Amino acid sequence: MPAATRREMMGGAMMLAMLAWGGRAMADSDSMIEGLIGQMTVEEKAGQLTLMGDLLRLPETFARVNPDYRETNGQKAEAEIRAGRLGGLFNGAGVAAGRRLQKVATEESRLKIPLIFGADVIHGFHTVFPIGLGEAASFEPDLAQRTARAAALEATAFGLHWTFAPMVDIARDQRWGRAAEGAGEDVLLGRLFAEARVRGFQGRDLRDPDSLLACPKHMAAYGAVGAGMDYNSVELSDQTLYEVYLPPFRQAFLAGALSTMSGFNDINGVPASASRRLLTDVLRRQWGFKGFVVSDYESDLELVAHGYARDDRDxxxxxxxxxxxxxxxxxxxxxxxxxxxxxxxxxxxxxxxSVRRVLFVKKALGLFDDPFRSLDAEKEATRSLTPTARALSREAGRKSIVLLKNDGNLLPLARTTRIALVGPFADDVANLNGPWAPFADRRLGVSLAAGIGSQLTNPGELTVVKGCDIESPIAGGLDQALAAARAAEVILLAVGEGNAMSGEAQSRTAIVLPPDQQALVEAMAATGKPMVVMLRSGRALALSGAARNARAILATWFLGTETGNAVADILFGAAGPSGRLPVSFPFESGQEPFYYSHRGTGRPEVIGKPSEYKARYRETANTALFAFGHGLTYGDIRYDKPAVSEPTLAWDGTIRVSAKVTNAGKREAEEVVQLYIHDKVASLTRPVRELKGFQKVRLKPGESRVVSFVLARRELEFIGEDLVPVAEPGEFEVWVCGSAVTGEAAVFTLVGQ
Structure with a gap:
């Protein structure tokens, strides 16, 4: 059975079990929940549907991660809770104040309904893990499940019940800053990471004190905003909506998520936060979702600015x-x-x-039985930044790093190498975590300088120079960098984006290195010394000049707490690079939106043949600088042409697709073997390739292994004109390879019933 199909069946079984359990819970609690609803005034009902900022707990954190807020003092919030006018609070943490607030709700309010406490726990709490995009580069959904579980353990120890994560929007335009939060451009990868993160956050049972309710966001198609500009409009065909942007949400709900967040964007003129089609017809009637929908921050109010509502009341x-x-x-x-x-x-x-749904989820979380769950002072004191969590952050960081280029096997470096570590992130701890890590203590992160220095035989062989700031020069900085570079054997360049350049409201028209950093890289290249470019970013970047031409390039994203140690592990070969790109790196910013699974055109550009009057730009080929799925190892990986077990695939049958993969190098390597298909002729034009499976295999030097995948008709389906999945008989190409643009194709034929 295909891996993806097995996962879907397991997810479907879990969803059926969850719905069955949910049905029992509703039946068992009908008398309680209906009794409460029957007693409520309309104002108390509206209170249960109101979520406000938690200014009593870590107000400086709340202010830092939200653009504006309406509540101005905690005493007013307590009065609102006491009056039954507030159902939950968000973006605060801390047990003592949390217990006080819950005590007001359950002992001093008329109906004694517990509060729900939520927060933006996106890629870690106190211990920070790689951003979602970076972690997706691991191609290990199980890793994402483990880091989400670790984040849940810390967050629930500090009094939280609910996280506004995972972000499951597909992002195919790297100008969009929020690409940093998701799993990239591919649907299969997006689905599998959505499922894994929900399972990790929620754990085995929502009633457990360490279970953190997941909230897949943003329903829906927020990643398709026009021109990659945050909060922009979305124009999208129904086929693309159903085939690309909705499947990760569906997978998250199959995994048991009981809340979701509506988006800021509109879709074809209807704001997502006012779309009955999305939030009722699809979500509830088609998918059977039993949880509740929360607006994004004031996205209901923004219906007025959209021009869709007359005023706040409307x-x-x-x-x-x-x-x-x-x-x-x-x-x-x-x-x-x-x-x-x-x-x-x-x-x-x-x-x-709506009240019924909110109360159902509160009951599912066990808050009616134990309103003080996740408010344990002993756990608060002992479950933060543990050695286990830090070790996991380091592991996740290592597995997220992608080796993009390694000419002449410059990497790994010897521990005796004399190194100049140059760039704005060389000894920086303020920009390790990236966007949406509001609860982290930045001072506890491991800088590149600290991590690299700790692994050198003689730490004195490391010279650290900033050279420039992130977006501005430093007086004398370039001269200091040149002096350090001339005295070194290898230059390590720590360049890219700062925290504030990625994430929400950080769209960019040009996804390039800032000019002062580019000038620094060019100056370092002029020394003639070997260079390793270490890119810190929340998106794919369009590299140029010396940054593109460096002998070695690493995508290191924002890796979190253990950044320096994780990067050093890869640089010195304590671990081999195993990450692969979850997004395509373009040659030029103007190629965006750019993604591997684009449809073919009637005039495709064919590399090596005349390009006049073909689908391309004047300035560059219609290809990626580094393609989706690309990533090198310290081995030498070679693929044989794939073979199919049968030339035809029966309508209800399966075929096996296999290829021999060999490590012809001198070092052990971990390769991500990828399976792609292409439907050669269809009633709707199909992508040039679609990822349908992947496996990580570890190969010793000289070792070969036959890697096999099983395909069934289900993997060949697409959304037809009537918005129903359809598979059509005919020829398919199939690749087993190392990226979305490599390998030789085999062919098989799907035959009809």
């Missing part, structure tokens, strides 16, 4: 009737729902249904 009406159950930060529901119900603009039954 925005509250539209959002609730579309299926947004909980309003985050805007306060629209507590302000307007009572009046909307009173004048008949919103039926009470619609409000009751």
């Amino acid at each position: 925005a509250a009406r539209l959002a609730l009737l579309a299926g947004v159950d909980m309003s985050m930060a805007s306060g629209l529901y507590i302000k307007h729902l009572p009046g909307l119900v009173a004048d008949g603009s919103v039926p009470m039954s619609a409000v009751d249904e």
Whole structure:
């Protein structure tokens, strides 16, 4: 059975079990939940649907990660809780204040309904792991499950029940800053990492004190914003919506996620936070989702700026009737729902249904039985930045690094190498974590200088010079860097993006190194010394000049707490590079949006043949600088042409696709063997390649192994014109290879019933 199919069946079985359990829970709790709803005033119902900022716990953290907030003092929040006008708080942490707030809710309010505490726990809590995009480069969903589990252990120890993660938006335009949070451009990778992160956050049982409710976001197609500009509009065909952007959400719900977040964007003119089609028809009626939908930060209020709602009151009406159950930060529901119900603009039954969903999830989390779960002072004191968590951060960092280039086997370096470590990130700890790590203590991270120095035989052989700041020069910095470079055997260049250049609201028109960093790289290249470029970023970058031409290039993303140690492990060969690109690196920024699984055209460019009047740009070929799936090892990996077990695939049968993979090098290597297909003729034009499976294999020097995949009709399906999955008989090409653009194809034929 194909690996992807097995996972889907397991996920489907889990979803059925979850729905069955959920049905029992609703049946068992009908009397309690319906009794509560029956007692509630409309204002108390609106309160359960209201989520506001947690200014009583770590207010400086809350202010740092949100653009604006309406609550201005904690005493007012306590009064709102006591009056039943608030159902949850977000982006605060800490047990003592959390217990106090929960005590107000469960002992001093009229109906004693517990609060839910949420936060942006995106890629770690106190211990920070690689950003989502970096971790996807590991091609190890199990690793993502383990890091999400570790994050949940820390977050729940500090009084949280709910995380606004994972971000499962497919990102095919690297100008979009939020590409950093997701799993990249591919649907299969996006689905598998969505599932893994949900399982990791939530653990075995939502009632466990260390279970963190997952919230896949942003429903939906936020990654398709026009021109890669954050918060922009989305124009998208239904086929692409169903085939590319919805599957990771579906997989996350199959894994048991019981909340989701609506997006800021519109889709074809309808804002996602007012889309009944998305939030009711697809999510609930088609998929059977039993949890609740929370708006993104004031995305309900923003329906007015979209020009879709007349005013705040109308925005509250539209959002609730579309299926947004909980309003985050805007306060629209507590302000307007009572009046909307009173004048008949919103039926009470619609409000009751949203309240029912919120109470169901609170019960599923065990909050009615133990409102003080995850509020344990002993765990708070002992479960943060443990040696186990730091070791996992280091492992995840190593596995996320992608060796893009290694001419002449410059890497790994000898531990006796005399090194000049140059660049704005050389000894930096403020920019290790990247965007959305608000609860981290940046001072506890391991810098590149510290990690590299610790692995040199003689740490004195390391000279560290900044050279320039992230986006500005330093007086005398270039001269200092040149002096260090001339005295060194190898230059390590720590360049790329700072925390503030990736993530939300950080779209870029040119995804290049900042000019002062590019000038630094050019000056270092002029010394003639061998250079290793270590790219820190939250996206693919378009490299040019000396940065592109360096003998070795590493994509090191934002790796988190153990950055320096993880990078040093790869540089000196304590571990071999095993990461692969989850996104395509373009030659030029102007190629964006750029992704490997694009459809073919009637005039495709064929490398090596005349390019006039073909699908290309004047300035560059229509190819990637570094393709999706690309990544080198310290071995020498070679593929034989794949073979298929049968020339035809029966309608309800399977075939095996195999290829011999050999490590002809002198070092052990871990290769990500990838399976791609192409439907040669179809009723809708199909992508030139689609990833359908991958395996990580470890090969000793000189070792060969036959790697096999099983394909069934299910892997050949696509979304047809009627929005129903369809497979069509005919010829398919298949590759077993090391990236989305390499390898030889074999051919098989799917035959009809």
